[in-house]
Every structure is written in structure tokens, then in C-alpha cells.
Amino acid sequence: MELIGADEQAAVVPAMGGLLGSVNESLGAPVAPVWEAAFRGAPRHAFLPETVWVGGELEECSRKSDPEGWLRHACADTAVVTQVNDGKDVGAVGERWASCSASAPSVVFRMLDMLDLRAEHHVLEIGAGTGWNAALLAHRLGADRVTSVEVDPVLAARAEGSLRGVGLDPRVVCGDGAEGYAVGGPTTG
Incomplete structure (x- = not known):
């Protein structure tokens, strides 16, 4: 996503620093260095x-x-709705319902930490949404190890x-996550 101009660009760095501080406060400890690098390499606002x-x-x-x-x-540690009414007519206030959202960053990093990922892991994510979670995973593991459906x-x-x-x-597949994605997945012999 392109920045609007120099004013926004100048505002992004301190806003991201504030967001990281809020996430660290919410988690009660600093985000692990590998996730902080992913946070900086794949900033939420770009998604x-x-x-x-x-x-x-x-x-x-x-x-x-x-x-x-x-x-x-x-750059707030809150969820934001990124699509309403399945992307159809936005409608007036009171006629809108959330059909996609970006989770609060502290929730995202808490879940990523709970995955206890290792360098050799592959991840199949169901529900790409904005793509931010897939970006963080790809930054951490390498794009060839992440598929998002x-x-x-x-x-x-x-x-x-x-x-x-x-x-x-990373691979982004348009399909039904309930069906998984077998390409590149584990094989049985």
C-alpha cells in the first residue's frame, strides 16, 4: 500500500513504535525479537x-x-473491520455487519507466540483476511513455508x-479452508 505523502510517512514510524509499546504492555513482556522483526518488516497498516x-x-x-x-x-492495539456486508453495498450506519476484520495486534502476537514455531515448520492458515498474519508468518519462516486459504x-x-x-x-489460495490444501502438504506412504 502506498503512503499518501510525506506527512503520513513521517507519522508512521512513531505510530508503529506506539503500537509496539501497546502490544508489549498488553502481553506483559516484550514481543520476541523474531516477531518484532516481522512486525517491522510487515507493518499492519500496509495490510x-x-x-x-x-x-x-x-x-x-x-x-x-x-x-x-x-x-x-x-496503529492501535484494537481490531478494525476491513470489510462490511460481504463487500457489497456498504449501507448506512445500522445496516452494516462485519464480514472481515483485522484482529488486535496483541491478540495476533499472543497467538503466534503460542504456536511455538520452529524454523522447519510449514503453516497452513485458514482465512487469509488482510494477509497480515500470513506476512508475519512468512517473515518468520520464509514465504515457501506458508500457505493461506x-x-x-x-x-x-x-x-x-x-x-x-x-x-x-507466501502462497495465497482462493478456496474453502475446510477442504485444506494438499499441494505441498505432508504425504503418507
């Missing part, structure tokens, strides 16, 4: 769409019309584009 929806009423926050507000939400073709394409935007190339 969020131009419009996010926030709060109980799913109020729209556009990067174009409110770049400061958008960046504040992107997403049922929504628009979300799969957006995640893939965001991943390429930060220089990562």
Missing part, C-alpha cells in the same frame, strides 16, 4: 484497506478523507497484493 470501519456502529474511516484518523486506527476471492486478491507490496510471496 489494511483504504477504508476501515470502527466502533459499535461500524463508522467509516477513510484513509483519503481522514489520513490521521485512519493511521490512528491502523481464503474463501472470498476479493479478500484473497487483496491479501496477495498486500503481501507483494511488502516483498513477501
